[in-house]
Amino acid sequence: MPKGILAGVEFEIDEDGFIQEPEKWSEAVAEDLAKDESSITPMPPDQWRLVNYIRDYYLQFGVAPPVRMLCKKNDFDLKYVYEMFPKGPAAGACKVAGLPKPTGCV
Amino acid sequence: MPKGILAGVEFEIDEDGFIQEPEKWSEAVAEDLAKDESSITPMPPDQWRLVNYIRDYYLQFGVAPPVRMLCKKNDFDLKYVYEMFPKGPAAGACKVAGLPKPTGCV
Amino acid sequence: MATTDIGPPDYKEMLPEVIAKNYGKWKYHEDIKPGVLKHVSETGDEAFTVRCGSPRLVSVDLIRDLCDIADKYCDGHFRFTSRYNPEFITPNKDNIEPIIAAIEKIGLPVGGTGRGISNMIHTQGWIHCHGAATDASGVVKAIMDEMYDYFVGKKTLPQKLRISLACCLNMCGAIHATDLAVVGVHTRVPTIDHEHMTVLCELPTTQASCPTGAIRKHPDPNIKSVTVNDDKCMYCGNCFTVCPAMPIAHAEGDGIAIYVGGKVSNARKAPMFSRLVIPYIPNNPPRWPEVTSVLKNIVEVYASNAHPFERVGEWIERVGWERFFKLTGIPFVEQNIDDFELARDTLRTTTQFKW
Amino acid sequence: MATTDIGPPDYKEMLPEVIAKNYGKWKYHEDIKPGVLKHVSETGDEAFTVRCGSPRLVSVDLIRDLCDIADKYCDGHFRFTSRYNPEFITPNKDNIEPIIAAIEKIGLPVGGTGRGISNMIHTQGWIHCHGAATDASGVVKAIMDEMYDYFVGKKTLPQKLRISLACCLNMCGAIHATDLAVVGVHTRVPTIDHEHMTVLCELPTTQASCPTGAIRKHPDPNIKSVTVNDDKCMYCGNCFTVCPAMPIAHAEGDGIAIYVGGKVSNARKAPMFSRLVIPYIPNNPPRWPEVTSVLKNIVEVYASNAHPFERVGEWIERVGWERFFKLTGIPFVEQNIDDFELARDTLRTTTQFKW
């Protein structure tokens, strides 16, 4: 497993850049992750809103939110989500939010 | 709903003699109910064992025990159960044990 | 202790002489005329059977009348068929007409054999059952009055046609595989008597009774009862069967559904289930005219469209259900489309269909 | 930002001249010989198609070779069929033989039309997929080597016969409705990497993935993971699909199952599912001889027993599956009997069967 430094802390990171020690996630870590994923760093409010929504949803339900819900609840158009996170909600936003690598839906 | 006196207490009783106020059941009530149902009154130990088994099972699981289990667990032959309670486990023993009128299995 | 477990009388004692003598030796039979069969034995003996209708729900007097006929013409024996019809068996051809006359005298119709409509298998209805969503004997009487000509052989059909009735989805009589099935149905969600729930019902049994899992424990732990998810309830009444505190009958909501095309015999095609064609007709005693006219229509469309010796279900499966609905003019509605457990197998997974 | 959403090239640009000109005007076609079709247009134009096999997994060099042929004989156009076969279309009859020669020169077989065996639909296998219970390209090569004569038209069959392969139950290629389906199967319960579970998997998704509900939350609340009820697990691997922490592949347990009798076309009979005839054959690379011999046997029994133009499934449904097992000598085992959700519809609810 490759290693990487995020917000000054050493992390196990998989090939796709997903952190393997979610308990070590922090806002600073997110900002560091966002460097590769978000269209602007540091992340502006809408990006943060999305990341926080995804993370909260995950902490509550144990899964990443469905794309439809993610757009609806935040009043984001899906294209806008791709503008904020060009790799999309799964490969982009979920990664920044510190979730396990989606195999399912997002 | 007809009324009846069991162990000195007034009871609502249905047409088939099942008590309608299970919370008022007691061993004395059982003995009174047994007058119509058990082959011998006061009930000898095997009768009591069966009644207690049924009642305990009901209190634990909310249903009367399946006949097979009732026989197996008490090591009773089904014919013997009918000797003790001629109307059988449902119409006889369950009634004495203060259960709701079986619609299902026993 | 009382005598127990002696079982039914030995059938051997009950057999007419000609039957006892030729038991297992029958060679062939002929349809002499409606209601009359002739069976010929390898011994050369012949047995003539006269069959007649019966309302099934009878007084002891009627049975005694039947006994009288049997005493007179059939060495004191007679039988019933698996569809409730009394049968008189005699080795003597000359007895046929007197038997027929005697039967007619006590008001019963001779018939029920061959390619027509026999007696209706049915159930208790409002005569005796707590669960009935419609009556049985009354509906049967109304239907059989209309089908009479097909019973007595004045009209014939491509093949035997069986009509059966059950007054609720329990389908006593197992009428789920009959040419025309008349089924009592509820259409309202059961109400719940929370107060008497625990006295009357076992909660786990009640919950488990629901085919769609609509019944849940009451959310309030202080209320020892259940709740029903209305959206999931399809009014089967099984909860009521196990739990008196969940009455489901409803004067306006109860009624009759019609199922078509089942069969039991293995002749030509394998047995088939009857299938829903009309989901609901309101109860309309004493003669249920909507029910009888729907059935008559189906019988007539069958009579004029099926091939010889083709049962209703065989005919429909040959021409297609879309054709059946077209020919009978019965509207196709969402309830006709299955959405229960095996639904997928009923969906048309082909472009083959008729317009 | 990069260009996005331009979509594929417009097909119109890709059409050979004779096709563009006669688009939608075709009148009829003829099978000229194996691998060669002639289509005749209402305009009087003719288009000759030469079809050939391909291993599907190809180098760019092979595709360039195909381009060369197309450039030479087909005004720089060619196509692939829905079963991976390259097709060269020319209005010029005289081009047929040169095209064939050119195709053979680059090592591809001409054929795949008419009543034989076309190319195998298949998947990635050990070449690229994480889930593969068997290989794809290797098994396909081994099978097609055996079926070669049916591809090139040296041997013919009563009707088209499609063989397809999927390397796991995901059945990429949807081979569940094909005459002969070769499916990679696991036969061992997945193991669970409790330690990495939460890092790698969403627990609710993992639980929901199991068709039989075998996966439960780990009983120990301190262990954020799941457990599998071995008795309920039928090794489908769907949990592994969603959860890397549940590997299921097993060198000894993995292998191949054979399904038979599916079809897709609506010709004569409606589309049918393929059905399990052999639940398990161990992986035996590089040539999987047990698999190829089983398939050959089925093809030969079909060839000598089916009516003309009868697909495999049509033949079997006509003679009965009991006859199929008898004729092929394949042993019938408990796995052949369905026990999943629609099992009831597969049980034989009739006394009609052959010994």
Added chain:
Amino acid sequence: MDDKTPMMDELEKGPWPSYVKELKKAAKKSDAAKDLIKVQERSFEEKMTMWKHGGIVGVAGYGGGVIGRYISRPEEFPNVQAFHTLRINHPSGWFYKTDRLRELLDVWEKHGSGLCNFHGSTGDIIFLGTTSEHLQPIHDEITAIGWDLGGSGSDLRTPTGCVGPARCEYACIDTLDFIYNITMEFQNELHRPPFPYKTKIKASGCPNDCVAAIARADFSIIGTWHDNLRIDQDGVKEYLDSGFDVQGLVVNKCPTNALEMVNGKLELAWPEDCVRCMHCINMMSKAIRPGVDKGATILVGAKAPVIHGACLSSVIIPFMKMEPPYTEFKELWLKAMDWWDENGRTRERISELIDRVGMRMFLRAIDVEPVPQMVYRPRANPYVFFDKGV
């Protein structure tokens, strides 16, 4: 309360024999029957049953055979306040000797409403309507004259069979004897409900299945043969001479095209294709009959819709010889009951259990090897168990 019953009266009219007339006959002698007419009229008016839920009454030593029933408005219909039915086990094939039957009717007239069903749809004689006090006397009196109660509750229900060898040339098994034999053998299972739910056995002498065994019995025993059907060419000639369309109505309608007309002779040209459907035999009973190697196909699982939808029985034993004392069948049935009893949930019929745990579990429990005759076709899904390894 109005005593008029116009709707009941309406149902005295019409050609089909009227049950209302029967009610009225009985009403002459029985107050209960009299009330029943009113109950029925009221049901027609209100479009609802007047009966209360359930009722659990019986006779000493038995757990079944009586259906308890009480009226919901005892004030309005006092004579049917309790109106229980008794199920009397019929003799095999529903044959009766009148003197024996009259004795039985007399008991009923003495103790009950005088109304009955000939028969219930399981096959019992139903005595319709009496009070709790009469139950034991009735049972004592009918056993004294050689009758006994049938089944109800979670027991083996009264087995039934078609008329079979008694009057039918098609019978491949002795349905009457078989039914009588097992009824006697399993009296205990019939009278003292031991199971998770009801279970039924019905036997038909041939695949025409005149007791609908395949649709309504957990164990369906259906006569069949293992050799070839027999064709008598003289008989065939008779049919042909009479103008009967043998080709169109028989040969062309054989579901497997096993028959052929060859030079005026009807041949079972492909005997291995005959699935013994009975059609040709039914059409030409004078010329064609079953083979001589007779026995039965055993099918399992038919039942009504509750709770997973209706089931038809499916083949478990393609061919079993059926000779007294039917040991092979009895052993099979007991093994099946034992497995069901051990594994079945309350109110779960055996086919539902098979459906829930899988046919393979059932086959293992009854020691039967899988054969393709058990299925129309093998599974289409790939969800296969290898709990015994590969």
Added chain:
Amino acid sequence: MDDKTPMMDELEKGPWPSYVKELKKAAKKSDAAKDLIKVQERSFEEKMTMWKHGGIVGVAGYGGGVIGRYISRPEEFPNVQAFHTLRINHPSGWFYKTDRLRELLDVWEKHGSGLCNFHGSTGDIIFLGTTSEHLQPIHDEITAIGWDLGGSGSDLRTPTGCVGPARCEYACIDTLDFIYNITMEFQNELHRPPFPYKTKIKASGCPNDCVAAIARADFSIIGTWHDNLRIDQDGVKEYLDSGFDVQGLVVNKCPTNALEMVNGKLELAWPEDCVRCMHCINMMSKAIRPGVDKGATILVGAKAPVIHGACLSSVIIPFMKMEPPYTEFKELWLKAMDWWDENGRTRERISELIDRVGMRMFLRAIDVEPVPQMVYRPRANPYVFFDKGV
């Protein structure tokens, strides 16, 4: 580590073209392809895949089109440590102009293993094996020359259609144009996965269904006609004269017996019975063809086994005209997607949702009235909803 690959070498033999030869061709130019041969050999030895689970990589602005893949033994096979595939949307009907195709191949050779699938089983061109760094360049370069990625993930997958009017006389709809049109219209749904799971559309020009739409597309569009098929008696005569057995191979095999030979003429004697199965047309393409009132049957729900067993699509719209811009279809599809998206669970295909909540809910959502053409037969069970009253 031994570099011999005896099992791979074995698969160079035999008459069928060898993919191993292709691997070896590619290996001459690509180290990844070279390693892939070893990977494959090792898999054959160990009877296991060498690939790690998953991988999630992509190109900017898209959520699909790339399948990420990493090797489990990077030390042993360093050149395939990352070995992702790209799905390139093929042109309708898989027709290619060689110059356009060569351009595409050049991009791939430059950036990847040089191995591809023509085609993947959904229908894309598959570029097999490259590293993460190359993904974006590849996409930039192919879009520059007029190509784009296909679908993957929970999106609309690359739609496909049969050769249809391009080279088939049976085509009742313009499959190529339809597929191209909807592919362009739904680029967003294709490239940015918005749904609970994948969804597919495939179109076949006639019921022969040469893209297997009915077996593997959530929306299966299959050409058909609403009037009568057309018979050309001169053509029939030709077949008869050639000795072709019209009666035996055509008339007798019509599934509904709609055809008849009358005085040497082949008649559609019962036109209302024809179910447009194509058999007679397939047999006699010179004499019989579809009618002139052409359109499509729309069927819904096909998919592979996961999780409730495989489904075939079932009829939703018996007949829909299919003319550009296909508005009626698009509206229907969008309504269906909306309902599915709103109600579907994660990884639940539309047919599984229909199965779970009932066809009536789906029909209501898409504003379609129930018709008997939707079912083989009505329900047998009595479990009916009346949520709109009786």
